[in-house]
Amino acid sequence: MVALNRVRQAAEARGEARRRSSTPARGTAGTQGAGRAGGGRRRGPVADARDPRMLGDVFGRLVTDRGWSSPVAVGSVLSRWDELVGPDIALHCRPESFENEVVTVRCDSTAWATQLKLLTPALLQRFEDALGPGIVTSLRVAGPAAPSWRKGPRVVRGRGPRDTYG
Template sequence: MSSDDVAPAAQERPDPAAAAAEAVAKARAAARRAAARAEALRAEHEAKASTDDADAPPGVTSTWDGSAVVVRDDDALEPPGTVRDVVELPSPAQVAREALNRAKAAARERGLRPGMPRKRADFTVRSGPGRDGRDPQLFGSTMSALLRERGWEEEVSVGGAIGRWREVVGDEIADHCTPEHFEDHVLHVRASSTAWATQLKLLTPQLLTRLAAELGEGVVSEVRVQGPVGRSFSRGQRSVKGRGPRDTWG
């Protein structure tokens, strides 16, 4: 799906913040119209009252409904007031505030949240001519990143050297020496006989040099040579421990 297909779909969804703002604007416009209508009504009543009082005979004044009232001479006639003195009208600010509160309440009933910042649509381009982290990656680069992240590079490199043991140390040593395991920069090897175990201990510096050239300096810091494991003669309930493996069993 392209970004052109995504844009119309994103525009069709109603924006809660925009709807709330539109409702608030309509409420404010209604409040302004109500205030203007109240002022016009007040001016109309004041003009009508002044005209009726001017045309009425002395001692007679008119009421708001147009009827005449006779005022005695001993009654003190109060000066004419405004519509606001007779009818208590709310101020324009109060009308606007009440309309705004009604608009916010209506927006909350529709599930909107007035006052929240408008969320922009995400039009981030996820593909293009350049490389992206979401693009398919090569298996080799992915495995290298995984080994580097988990700290398995040394173990994997030593495992590769053990798999190519004959190529690394040569045929003669490989025929009489077998690597067993690698731990804490120490490579444990097993000799085929005690004579070869002694010989390999003398060849340890050469083995370290070859391993450093193959794996890098410091990967294998020590080579521990172990002698052969002889057959066990412990049979039955009563047995005597032997002298251990000798060259005879190598």
């Protein structure tokens, strides 16, 4: 204890101010707080600014403070697609892009595209529950890409796929 007092006095002599916390140290229950209500004794653990925090809480606060909510939401929708829509839909429909709160989804058949259009209100509700309100406001559903009839570098316009359609 004598050595600690010497170090404190040396720090004060150099002009270093000692920071004092508003709450007593953890091992000093009843020694410093005699003037407090309740007899000056601490009863159980008290939250302190020095206590460790959960990583999710720290990361969530960082995202909010920096204004990164929408980029994180975009990554969340694209990376968690299978979890958000379910395995059946995820097997046949994949997200292509996410811009201005609109997710563009490409389906592997026209039947699945029609089914996804019918399920859009339920999916938007799932997105709102999982990600928060206003992150995804609509789905743009696209069917499978049509085959290309082009076979070479030259193109004759207006004839269609030739002999297939008369």
